Amino acid sequence: MELLSLNDISVAYEKNLILKNFNLHIEKGELISLLGPSGCGKTTTLRLIAGFLEAKDGRFMFEGKDYTRVPVNKRNFGFVFQSYALFPHMTVFDNVAYGLRLRKVSKDDIAKRVTDMLKVVSLEGFEKRFPGELSGGQRQRVAIARALVIQPDLLLFDEPLSNLDANLRVNMRVEIRRIQKELGITTVYVSHDQEECFSISDKVAIMNQGVIEQLDAPAVIYKYPTTEFVARFIGFHNFIDVNGLKVNGEQVTADCPQGLKLSLVHRSGHPIVEQMKAAIRPDDLLIALQSELSNGLGGLTAAELETGWNVVAGRVKVSTFLGRSYQYEVETALGTFTVNREMEAPFETNAAVQLILPKEKVVLVRTKV
Amino acid sequence: MKKVHLWLLLLPGLLFLTIFMIIPIFMTIGSTFYHEGEFTVDGYVKLLSDPYMLKILGTTLQVSFVTTLVCILLGFPTAYYISKTKARTKGILLMLALFPLLTSAIVRSFSWMVILGKNGLVNQFLLGIGLIDDPLKILYTPTAMMIGMIHLFLPLMIISLVGVMENIDGDLLQASESLGASRWKGFMSIIVPLCVPGLIVGSILVFVGSLTAYTTPQLLGGKQRVIATFLYQNAMTLNDWYMASVIATVMIVITFIIIGLMNRLARKLNPKG
Numbered sequence: 246m247e248l249l250s251l252n253d254i255s256v257a258y259e260k261n262l263i264l265k266n267f268n269l270h271i272e273k274g275e276l277i278s279l280l281g282p283s284g285c286g287k288t289t290t291l292r293l294i295a296g297f298l299e300a301k302d303g304r305f306m307f308e309g310k311d312y313t314r315v316p317v318n319k320r321n322f323g324f325v326f327q328s329y330a331l332f333p334h335m336t337v338f339d340n341v342a343y344g345l346r347l348r349k350v351s352k353d354d355i356a357k358r359v360t361d362m363l364k365v366v367s368l369e370g371f372e373k374r375f376p377g378e379l380s381g382g383q384r385q386r387v388a389i390a391r392a393l394v395i396q397p398d399l400l401l402f403d404e405p406l407s408n409l410d411a412n413l414r415v416n417m418r419v420e421i422r423r424i425q426k427e428l429g430i431t432t433v434y435v436s437h438d439q440e441e442c443f444s445i446s447d448k449v450a451i452m453n454q455g456v457i458e459q460l461d462a463p464a465v466i467y468k469y470p471t472t473e474f475v476a477r478f479i480g481f482h483n484f485i486d487v488n489g490l491k492v493n494g495e496q497v498t499a500d501c502p503q504g505l506k507l508s509l510v511h512r513s514g515h516p517i518v519e520q521m522k523a524a525i526r527p528d529d530l531l532i533a534l535q536s537e538l539s540n541g542l543g544g545l546t547a548a549e550l551e552t553g554w555n556v557v558a559g560r561v562k563v564s565t566f567l568g569r570s571y572q573y574e575v576e577t578a579l580g581t582f583t584v585n586r587e588m589e590a591p592f593e594t595n596a597a598v599q600l601i602l603p604k605e606k607v608v609l610v611r612t613k614v
Numbered sequence: 615m616k617k618v619h620l621w622l623l624l625l626p627g628l629l630f631l632t633i634f635m636i637i638p639i640f641m642t643i644g645s646t647f648y649h650e651g652e653f654t655v656d657g658y659v660k661l662l663s664d665p666y667m668l669k670i671l672g673t674t675l676q677v678s679f680v681t682t683l684v685c686i687l688l689g690f691p692t693a694y695y696i697s698k699t700k701a702r703t704k705g706i707l708l709m710l711a712l713f714p715l716l717t718s719a720i721v722r723s724f725s726w727m728v729i730l731g732k733n734g735l736v737n738q739f740l741l742g743i744g745l746i747d748d749p750l751k752i753l754y755t756p757t758a759m760m761i762g763m764i765h766l767f768l769p770l771m772i773i774s775l776v777g778v779m780e781n782i783d784g785d786l787l788q789a790s791e792s793l794g795a796s797r798w799k800g801f802m803s804i805i806v807p808l809c810v811p812g813l814i815v816g817s818i819l820v821f822v823g824s825l826t827a828y829t830t831p832q833l834l835g836g837k838q839r840v841i842a843t844f845l846y847q848n849a850m851t852l853n854d855w856y857m858a859s860v861i862a863t864v865m866i867v868i869t870f871i872i873i874g875l876m877n878r879l880a881r882k883l884n885p886k887g
């Protein structure tokens with residue numbers, strides 16, 4: 246069931262149009278992340294939903310009602326700020342109780358609900374502390390408790406974990422996901438940490454310059470990005486221009502510059518259009534010496550490789566030790582490729598190598614949205 | 615080693631204050647208990663049983679209190695507005711707010727005399743629009759002193775408040791709104807308590823400033839005396855340095871009591887201030 250929709254929303258700071266004809270639909274109970282580079286408009290989107298910013302144009306529907314002009318304090322959305330925004334002059338208890346007191350909940354009920362909520366975020370016994378006397382992770386949990394205790398219809402997070410150290414960040418995101426699922430609260434989560442978004446979300450929206458380029462389940466985005474921007478953002482470092490696409494079911498062949506012929510399996514079902522590129526991750530690209538091709542590699546037979554299908558010749562320019570693998574920058578007639586390979590002895594600099602693009606690993610992405 | 619260095623830095627200032635302030639203050643206080651060769655508290659008894667003196671004390675406290683209150687009421691919204699503006703506008707506005715401090719107290723007071731006098735601008739205006747038939751007596755009353763001192767001390771309140779307001783995280787107000795508070799409610803329950811430290815500093819500055827101000831009450835108060843002008847009269851006109859010292863000591867004590875009370879109030883209003 247659709248809970249929330251942004252329809253052709255525009256938002257501007259003074260004259261700068263940040264969101265233009267922006268659309269987003271969210272289902273009840275799901276956790277959706279907005280992910281994208283700094284300045285792409287994630288916070289702006291979240292603040293618009295919260296009501297801190299007004300739409301210049303468009304409609305914001307919530308539970309079938311027009312919320313475009315509903316003021317912040319009438320929306321009943323919980324907001325967790327990057328800075329936590331705890332009230333420094335109030336104890337943990339009073340911070341969490343703040344929203345309940347405004348709702349004229351009885352004293353006994355407040356005590357009970359605050360205590361229960363502090364239990365949920367594992368902060369029993371901290372009631373009398375002031376925010377200044379808590380660690381970053383504890384503050385963060387108070388902020389979550391404060392937003393949850395009012396039983397919000399929607400929960401909004403703006404990079405809630407960015408001030409925490411790496412370990413705590415992992416623990417907290419598991420916590421957030423657990424609480425969110427337990428209470429079944431629809432949530433919009435903003436972050437620019439890819440792993441964080443992928444690990445906790447039902448769906449991820451990848452944003453670029455005020456536009457959502459792809460909105461899908463994390464696994465789908467990871468495997469099948471739709472656009473070049475999304476692919477680059479999630480770690481596809483290698484791109485090849487393609488022409489003359491021939492589609493036969495899932496089997497696609499393409500002509501590339503420098504006479505390279507590409508054969509790939511197009512599984513994503515994304516529409517095939519005029520301007521596309523082939524993309525592949527450094528982990529999926531294979532690097533081998535000429536002599537290693539004789540048995541076939543990457544779903545291609547030796548004969549196919551022999552006739553130039555999916556093979557690019559190049560020279561190793563840089564090799565970097567990454568721990569589990571080596572990363573090579575390989576210079577070819579088609580530009581520089583990045584490839585990872587787990588192997589004892591690295592290829593030497595200037596070694597002549599062959600790059601093989603496995604059929605199943607190459608994806609086609611649109612160059613334009 | 616490091617500690618010694620720090621002490622050395624403190625030394626010149628400390629020396630200056632000791633020689634020119636602390637020692638004289640203690641000498642003044644000491645002298646009030648020692649008159650014509652013997653220990654005595656007669657000065658205090660005489661002063662505090664003198665209805666004229668008590669009336670002056672009352673007027674002084676009243677003027678200082680009202681001045682402080684009005685400075686808070688006028689200063690708070692102004693300071694909040696200034697604290698919300700962009701850096702460049704803020705600089706200009708603060709400069710304008712500080713302007714009264716940059717003009718001489720005498721010039722300022724004379725201007726007020728022109729404005730508040732019997733034939734001053736205020737009376738001319740009120741007579742002109744027919745609101746009153748006879749000119750109001752504003753000049754040479756406690757009201758005139760208050761107006762002059764509000765003008766003088768408002769900048770101190772504004773800077774103290776802007777100082778704390780600038781450091782209040784803007785997200786706090788939005789957080790309160792997202793939890794269901796109206797703008798006004800959020801402002802009163804979040805911003806105001808967080809401004810208490812600035813409010814207290816500003817109030818102490820204004821109150822103590824008003825309590826000890828001399829030029830403005832002298833010029834705008836006419837025959838109406840406050841402690842500072844009374845002290846001056848005792849010392850310079852009546853040449854009674856003993857009573858002047860007693861009055862000075864009473865002023866010092868009142869000042870400390872006020873500061874103490876304000877700080878207690880601050881702790882009550884904002885335990886984490």
Ligand SMILES: Nc1ncnc2c1ncn2[C@@H]1O[C@H](COP(=O)(O)OP(=O)(O)OP(=O)(O)O)[C@@H](O)[C@H]1O
Binds near residue numbers: 290
């Ligand atoms: N108060 C403001 N006034 C003017 N421009 C703003 C304001 N806030 C944000 N912007 C601009 O709007 C654009 C989007 O900002 P936004 O804060 O939504 O980005 P973001 O995706 O949240 O980035 P980050 O990951 O850095 O938090 C940016 O170009 C930014 O410069």
Ligand SMILES: [Mg+2]
Binds near residue numbers: 287288289
């Ligand atoms: Mg942001």
